[in-house]
Amino acid sequence: MHRFFEQLRILEERLVEMGGTVRLSIQKSIRCLVERNEDFAHQVIQTENLVNQLEIQIDDLAVTLIVLNQPVATDVRLIIAALKINTDLERTGDLAVNIAQRALALIQEPPLEPDVPIPRIAGRVQEMVENSISAFIQRDPDEARRVLLADDEVDRLRTSLYEDLARRMEGDGHAVRRALGTMTIVRNLERIADHATNIAEDVIFVVRGIDVQRRKESR
């Protein structure tokens, strides 16, 4: 049983590492756009391989945990949650690459103001990714619920920015391509926020299961 928790801790450390990596990728993809600096985008694209390797490592650790320890149902659910988080983080990494590629194209053209809200949305989304993983490591449903609230804020910011961009397009045909490119970046940020939300929902679900189990055991 001691060995099980030791191995679980290693798996969790890998998840934290992966979370930190994709969080940095989000940040760099947006810096490429805002600072109009291609280097950041290339760094993001180079990270994709590392993220894919981490995903495979984490999947392997989970299989080993199950096969060697024959865990009880509660622990199997915990491992399954870790696997789902793993998939969400890998796809988050892909979305950061999408943003980086789109940013590379956009900075070839004159900037389309206002793109001020984008760093703000990106900052909230990065926090959501970080906090959703932290909620899992701490088994903290309250932190997970704060991630769900942050998602509502991201949705509001996105809706308002979309409305601005749609009006720009209606008034100026020359702005259409750049506004569509900006929308694509915002949409990718929104999808990352959805992945963080999925992680937070998994945390709430799995912690509830652990609590139910503990109550049964303490009877």
Added chain:
Amino acid sequence: MHRFFEQLRILEERLVEMGGTVRLSIQKSIRCLVERNEDFAHQVIQTENLVNQLEIQIDDLAVTLIVLNQPVATDVRLIIAALKINTDLERTGDLAVNIAQRALALIQEPPLEPDVPIPRIAGRVQEMVENSISAFIQRDPDEARRVLLADDEVDRLRTSLYEDLARRMEGDGHAVRRALGTMTIVRNLERIADHATNIAEDVIFVVRGIDVQRRKESR
């Protein structure tokens, strides 16, 4: 061991049921748009609950499979693949609901031609969902690879339709909102195609693992 494969068969039947359900939801969400009939969209929205219940059932079946049978690594990987497919199908169901909601809004306005390619893209995407699950049930990497090829075709169709819509927006400010709504529907179809692609990639990965294992055992 007999019981393990019996339980695995039940889990696979549920995945097929879920796949059929979300495939029908995709079809109905597009019929709402094309036939300008709200009933189809409401049917899709009502199905969301059933899809969520199927997801929980399949997760539970997977936990039971692991806890009661203490499966070997190859079988654990098979169960993990089933769980990932489960998540992809649940999110596909959510995306069909997104399409239905957007279609409900779009049919309140005069149609924006050409939306002819949308049923064609939707048809390909439905096939991808069906074939990716079939590839898993049959452990057939060739069928999985055909899903990956179909995804390339969906990407081409989408790129061409986006180009048409962007030109429409550049030329006519009054078309912007409807063109954006149409893009949203196509983008949701593309995301469903991505989920089918994820399933197909999982199938290729897990079947390769089974083959490697069988070669080891036959030595």
